[in-house]
Amino acid sequence: MPDKTLSNYFYGDEATQFTYFRIPCQLITHPRFKHLSTDSKLLYGMLLDRMSLSVKNEWYDDTGRVYIYYTVDEICDSLTCGRDKAMKLLAELDAKKGVGLIERVKQGQGKPTKIYVKRFTTRTIPEITVSSSPEPFAPISKVGKADVQKLKCTLCQGQNKK
Numbered sequence: 001m002p003d004k005t006l007s008n009y010f011y012g013d014e015a016t017q018f019t020y021f022r023i024p025c026q027l028i029t030h031p032r033f034k035h036l037s038t039d040s041k042l043l044y045g046m047l048l049d050r051m052s053l054s055v056k057n058e059w060y061d062d063t064g065r066v067y068i069y070y071t072v073d074e075i076c077d078s079l080t081c082g083r084d085k086a087m088k089l090l091a092e093l094d095a096k097k098g099v100g101l102i103e104r105v106k107q108g109q110g111k112p113t114k115i116y117v118k119r120f121t122t123r124t125i126p127e128i129t130v131s132s133s134p135e136p137f138a139p140i141s142k143v144g145k146a147d148v149q150k151l152k153c154t155l156c157q158g159q160n161k162k
Contacts, residue, residue: 021045024120033120036099039079040092044101046070046078047093047117067105067114 023045027033033041050068059067075086092098095118103116 021049024048026120033099036092037089039081039085040089040098043075043079043089044093044117044120046075047102047115051117061114065116067116069112070115071112 021042023041027036027041027044047068047070050070051066054066054068059069061067072083072086072090075081075089076083079086079089081089090102090104093101095101095103101118101120103118105114105116107114
């Protein structure tokens with residue numbers, strides 16, 4: 001049997017055969033996240049990936065928020081790390097102790113902790129200004145045919161009209 005050699009290069013669409021974790025660029029570039037370890041950023045990408053499974057399983061709370069289950073043991077296995085490190089990474093991401101990218105809700109004895117993966121971007125809600133008095137009604141003046149301008153098409157100029 002001939003020996004197989006490993007190629008150093010990808011050819012064609014070979015790179016598309018793999019599954020990837022998506023880590024948002026803002027976790028790398030934004031000053032708010034600079035202090036996070038690369039392992040916690042990787043874990044956040046893994047948690048985001050797990051969200052698609054939760055959506056498929058319809059794991060929503062009473063308010064419609066998606067949650068995931070990802071136990072500390074599973075994190076240890078996925079990242080090949082010890083329990084202490086996995087707990088430290090979760091704490092870095094947690095809303096109570098860390099940057100606020102996840103929220104953990106304990107379920108009670110023997111049940112896994114629900115993890116809510118939070119947005120890494122902020123949304124600004126525009127202020128609604130309420131005027132104290134309504135605007136007075138103003139009737140629309142009539143527009144006559146003479147007031148309407150004709151549109152001149154610059155693309156059609158010079159072409160024969162049918």
